[in-house]
Amino acid sequence: xxxxxxxxxxxxxxxxxxxxxxxxxxxxxxxxxxxxxxxxxxxxxxxxxxxxxxxxxxxxxxxxxxxxxxxxxxxxxxxxxxxxxxxxxxxxxxxxxxxxxxxxxxxxxxxxxxxxxxxxxxxxxxxxxxxxxxxxxxxxxxxxxxxxxxxxxxxxxxxxxxxxxxxxxxxxxxxxx
Amino acid sequence: xxxxxxxxxxxxxxxxxxxxxxxxxxxxxxxxxxxxxxxxxxxxxxxxxxxxxxxxxxxxxxxxxxxxxxxxxxxxxxxxxxxxxxxxxxxxxxxxxxxxxxxxxxxxxxxxxxxxxxxxxxxxxxxxxxxxxxxxxxxxxxxxxxxxxxxxxxx
Numbered sequence: 614x615x616x617x618x619x620x621x622x623x624x625x626x627x628x629x630x631x632x633x634x635x636x637x638x639x640x641x642x643x644x645x646x647x648x649x650x651x652x653x654x655x656x657x658x659x660x661x662x663x664x665x666x667x668x669x670x671x672x673x674x675x676x677x678x679x680x681x682x683x684x685x686x687x688x689x690x691x692x693x694x695x696x697x698x699x700x701x702x703x704x705x706x707x708x709x710x711x712x713x714x715x716x717x718x719x720x721x722x723x724x725x726x727x728x729x730x731x732x733x734x735x736x737x738x739x740x741x742x743x744x745x746x747x748x749x750x751x752x753x754x755x756x757x758x759x760x761x762x763x764x765x766x767x768x769x770x771x772x773x774x775x776x777x778x779x780x781x782x783x784x785x786x787x788x789x790x
Numbered sequence: 791x792x793x794x795x796x797x798x799x800x801x802x803x804x805x806x807x808x809x810x811x812x813x814x815x816x817x818x819x820x821x822x823x824x825x826x827x828x829x830x831x832x833x834x835x836x837x838x839x840x841x842x843x844x845x846x847x848x849x850x851x852x853x854x855x856x857x858x859x860x861x862x863x864x865x866x867x868x869x870x871x872x873x874x875x876x877x878x879x880x881x882x883x884x885x886x887x888x889x890x891x892x893x894x895x896x897x898x899x900x901x902x903x904x905x906x907x908x909x910x911x912x913x914x915x916x917x918x919x920x921x922x923x924x925x926x927x928x929x930x931x932x933x934x935x936x937x938x939x940x941x942x943x944x945x
Contacts, residue, residue, distance in 0.1 A: 644845070647889045714858065740862040747887040749845035749859060 646747050646766040653680075653761050654745035658735030661712055661720055668735035672709055673757045677784050679708045680755040681731070681771070682743060685719040687751040693770035697730035700776060706756075706784060710734035713743045713751055756780050820856040823864045831871050838867050838877060842884055843892045851894065 648654070657669040673680070681697060683690040697708060710731035712720045717736060724731075737743050746755070756765040764783055767775055821839070826832045836853065842863070844855035852860050852867070863884075870880045884892045898906050 644889060644891055647886060740859070741866075744859075744862060744866060744887060747889070749888065 643768050644749075646763070648747055648755075648763045649766060651763055653755075653757055653763055654742070656735070656742040656745065658711065658737055658742055661710075661717060661734035661736050664717075664736075668709065668733045670761065672733055674759070674761045676759050677706045678757045679706050679780070680711065680746075680757060681708055682711045682713050682746065682748050682751050682753045684713045684715040684751050685723045686715065689770045690752045691727070693752055693772070694727050694730070696771045696773055696776060698728050699773065700771075701730040706780075707732040711742060711746070712736045713748065714738065714740050754780075756783060820860075821853055821864060822861070823868050826868060826871060834877060835868060835871055838871075838880060839864055841894050842867070842881075843894055845888055845892060848891075 653670050653673055655670050657667045660666040660668050672678075679700065700706065701708060708731050710733070712734050714737065720734070720736070724734075735742070746753075750768065752770055754767045754771050755763055758764050765779060767779060823835075826835050839853035840851045842852045844850045844852050844857065844860040844863075846857045846859050847855050850860075852863050866883075867880060870883060875883070881893065890896060896902065
């Protein structure tokens, strides 16, 4: 009987390791960002509303901000749009938009029709800035602290739930709130 | 379906069929990035785009993916190569933005070192178990050869 105990123990241990692995396996669609805790990637993009002006990383310094990567071709972006408008109404955290691989006319029409939640919008036509931000699908939203550090990233449509449970508590707890 | 069979057939028709299949593959290629100026750079480009993951369609390599982000990333690999960066610098560039997950071949770090060591450890355990079993058997034969013989005659 004793000679079966060791293999049995080994088997149970393996089973436990695999079960814990299965339970804790992260959703493959949601990958952690290596940018968390790092300064925001430097960028300078043409302003959607006035292409003689730019929107750059300096706009993220000195206050909390929400950087939202979107595009008019992105279905989920339409789904989150009302939540972004609500966040704008709260007036706690300004939203900086990065319009990713889009057309200016389409983006302007979209904002005119659905309302504009953004304080500024930069236009990333060739997708270079999005790559620097590690974006792999729109919409993605980044919370930036007043020092210009990436604090949190949400992949997929913003919801009231996510905003209240993941974003606002971080703003409340952080410095400069 | 015809794939394996056409290599066996010595017929000219079959060879043509194979050639046509190969060409069909080239015609369907998704990578439209302009070629690099030297064969060495082109070779490095090919191997890098095959070992970097397309983040949108995660089981595909950058080289094989038709989504626009993959095309953007291939262009970036090309530019970094032209800028004279080494393969490791380019991998670091991608990892800094997208994390370790973008590498199909994970790197060894302290966090995953036990995974790399696991096969060797398991093999040592196996050798130890085999050694114990063999020694026990040898002792059995030495101790009572008659008994052992009797037992082996039993059905």
